[in-house]
Amino acid sequence: MITFPNAKINLGLQVLRKRSDGYHDIETVLYPIPIYDALEIVEASETKLFVSGIPIPDGGDNLCSRVYNLLGGIYKLSPIHIYLHKRIPIGAGLGGGSSDAAFLIKLMNDYFNLKLESEQMMNYARTMGADCSFFINNKSVFAEGIGDQFLEIEIDLSAYHLLVVNPPIHINTAEAYGGVLLKEDGRNLKEMILEPINTWKETIFNDFEATVFKKFPSIGQIKQDLYDAGAVYAAMSGSGSSLFAIFDQAVCLPDLAKSNQVIYC
Secondary structure, eight states, X not given: OEEOXXXXXXXXXXXXXXXXXXXXXXXXXXXXXXXXXXXXXXXXXXXXEEEEEXXXXXXXXXXXXXXXXXXXXXXXXXOEEEEEEEOSOTTSSSOHHHHHHHXXXXXXXXXXTOOOOHHHHHHHHHTTOTTTTHHHHOXXXXXXXXXXXXXXXXXXXXXXXXXXXEOSOXXXXXXXXXXXXXXXXXXXXHHHTTSOGGGHHHHOOBTHHHHHHHHOHHHHHHHHHHHHTTOSEEEEOTTSSOEEEEESSOOOOHHHHTTSEEEEO
């Protein structure tokens, strides 16, 4: 049984306050995009994870292993082999690991006929990471709390051309949060994201950009290059380092691809 976990982008992101548990309250808009990993499970005598494609830095002990250990322990499941082919860039603000985990929950639900409802699967996914539960329903949402409380919103970018640029730069998420100037008032992301896309350049924001662009000016330059190429809207996704751009028509940007991974969606 096989499935294809997809990536996401943050169309905007605001960091509101630091919580007593060490996390931050945020507001963000999550949108699924057509960049895919491949995930397959088959019957086996012992459970094992096999990873191909983009190497996983920790050697393969990733969220998929944790998902099987969680559900397998609760429901006393038989062993399986898990085959994961990575294409979504890792540590790039695109949610690849979270998507793999959520899609494995859904895949195991079908494979083992667990009959779990969406809310049950979302609760399991939340234990794997703040944005993991987003991929259970996999629809555009306004997210708040630590990024795991969702309100579905209607956003359709299917008429546009999407491009994702992944520079070979690792962003430390804790450092990105540490550099954000917290500002709770004066910006209503939930309302502004519903305005026409050609207004987003002036109204939508990602609070991580100021810190990240200061430390890594080349990432900020990529955003400017995307606007210079005619993007209607461009931004960094999550805490980076990937950026995305929305265009009215298809573009080809070979110069960007010389030093970055460029994915056309």
